Amino acid sequence: MSSVEIVLSGLLISALRSATPLLFALLGECLTQRAGRINLGVEGQMLVGAASGYGATAFTGSPWLGLLAGALAGALLSLVYALLTVPAAANPFASGLAVWMLAFGLSAYAGTGLVGLRIEGFEPLAWGLTPSIVLALALVPLIGLWLYRTRTGLRWRAVGESPETARAAGIRPWAVIVSAIAVGGLLSGLGGAALSVDYTRTWAEGMTAGRGLVAVGLVIVARWNPWLALPAALLFGGAEALSLRLQAADSAISAHLLHTLPYLTSLAVFAFTCLRLGARRGDGGAPAGLKAVFEH
């Protein structure tokens, strides 16, 4: 094969494989931000999800139980963020960083026993697609329809737009916000587990390497729309898949330099989105309750 062919063959599948853990986190953070909270703790929720998912898979032999354990761990950790930002009303950015810091320590502590353990992951179904990829893809329309076409979806969006108005309409905003944070935690924990159990099939300290932070930025690129979460996740996944392919095709380019591509791509589209949102002076679909976060 020529080097161009090596770069392009199966690129879409590779992009999808790399995008899957991020897609779970993006969908979860999309719901959290829709209810008016921006949670940088996604990075930490993915980390505890990755550690507990890997541990559960190693000890039970079932990658499905691994995904379940990861999701539960992510949800449990997100309750720390919920406690900080809802009853204590602490700064959302700092609260997310605190959760990340805590989770980095917790996952590193729990993960010391996991280093070097081997697991049996999922068997691919077809064309290299694994169950976790199919699950992530199926969640896109499910969450999209749920958010835009159901009464509960409407209630969540109403809280994100204005907690005061929602309360006047008989909704308890705090219950919606806590649920949205917990669902975000569940999905980002699931994403972390998909990363360690299915994508890398290994555990390493800090292995999410910023994927959760990227998810927080890409939610804004996706304009808080679950349907657009898929193309947004594919931007990162595509950049990562491309960097891996380029390494395989031409070893003259440093792998470390190529690894900067997914971060730079994410930053570029994030900056471009902010520029467009700012120029239009519109909200670009931003939940009104989030605007205060972006204005200084």
Add this chain to the structure above:
Amino acid sequence: MDDGLGSAALREIGLSAAAFIALSALFFGLIGREPIAMLGAIAEASVGSGYALGESVLRATPILLCALATLTPARVGQMSVGAEGQLYFGALTGTGVVLAFPQAPSVVLMPALLAAGAAGGALWALLPALLRVAARVNETISTLLLNYVAALLVTWLVYGPWKNPHSQGWPATIDFPDAARLPTLWDSRVHAGLLLALALAVLLHGLFTRTRWGLVLDILRSNPRAGQQAGLSLARQIVLTMLIGGALAGLAGIAETSAVQGRLQADLSNGAGLSGFLVAWLARGNVLRAIALALLVGALLAAGDGLQMSAGVPSSATLVVQGLLFVAVLGVGGWRARAMASRRTGAVDV
């Protein structure tokens, strides 16, 4: 930002400390360690001997500089979490000077490498600063993403073009010549970077509290609209404070490299950037308080290294404790602020 230490503030510190100790004790209980004994062991391992104290101060030095790097843009309301990346890029540019002029005498090389480190850190802060003022790009997210890029650039150089050809497997540059090593103090590993950090902290405190510039920053932070109507430029101050912050973190990076490791290597930060953010947050914008808190957090993390060797507790346990400290302070602070606000207005939000 500079609330004095009145009785309300003291009560808040007391409550935060109580919450922190309770949470840590709970964690130690969960991992099967006797809580009181562990707290004692942490104290022993952080300040119990001259050596332990030295390691604590050593660990606190880059944390203090990174806290200053966070505090400075925070004076105009910017929430930069980029100290980690600026630290890496400052170490990179400073090392570049050493590799370019390895034979230069110390009187030239030392100021040049410190200046290059500061300039590199500032350069790494320039992009998020410009994105913030030109395109309203949230600086918290942009600085976080750039942290990974800077660390990868250092990794690339030490595995590739800058790798010491004579080292067998270890990815690092050549050892710095003696002329490029910051001096150490008091027969310990503590280095002159500490004095630099302390001097800069005092200088910044003076600038923030005693000068017209400090007043400008206060006005732009507390009421940006009024400040701009009075002819002050928020954009200019955002870029300026971000650049100063970047330079401070860059100094942290080159000081660690020059004094502690003596060569550029991939894992140079030890999480100082994020710990610095925590310290800045705990200090509530007060630079002098940040000095004490950097020592506290540095002591905690140094104790983690000590306990790993003496008691077989993984050092990640102290990372958990550091996270719990942040959670306790945020929780208590937010809860008290809210209780006071609702007492004033009688309103309850959410």
